[in-house]
Amino acid sequence: MIALSQFNGLSKDEAVGLLAPCVAIPAWGETLVNLRPFASRHALLQTAREAMDYWGEDELNAALSAHPRIGEKPTGGQAHAALSRQEQSAVDSENERLAQALQEGNARYEARFGRVFLIRAKGAAAKRFTGADAPTAAYRRRRSD
Incomplete structure (x- = not known):
């Protein structure tokens, strides 16, 4: 696990790479990374949830298919x-x-x-x-x- 302050301080590539195993939708990770810094864990999680609202069928299928x-x-x-x-x-x-x-x-x-x-x-x-x-x-x- 990484501290929020560390996540906020990562380079864009490092942060996107850290998020990639969470959801197999590169645009989702890039959105979160581009909206940094986050003031709290709650703010990060809320933003992550809101970014999911824009997933279409293709994104949802990609995210699900990446999981065993x-x-x-x-x-x-x-x-x-x-x-x-x-x-x-x-x-x-x-x-x-x-x-x-x-x-x-x-x-x-x-x-x-x-x-x-x-x-x-x-x-x-x-x-x-x-x-x-x-x-x-x-x-x-x-x-x-």
Whole structure:
């Protein structure tokens, strides 16, 4: 994690590079970087949310497609791969039953909505993402809408 004062002081290229693993939309990162300095963490987060309001379908698809499916472990040394591995550390890919449940839930969600199911996994128990949980529950909620 980096302090806000450090983020505000980074060069444009360094700051854009730091934000790239967060969202795979270069224009989003560039917008935030160009609006520095931020007076508070709240101001930075609010600006990040507001910048998302301008995403179209293509940007949303690009952002979602850059993330691995829940239960998939990305390889490589890139920052986004390391962040995803850390976030999904509670999901045991060696557990075949869990892996199968995640794969089935992901497939149902993608078949219904045409995009990857994305959820913040950091600190969550793996069981949250199986059975009547995560992809399945999200699928059921969205289906009833």
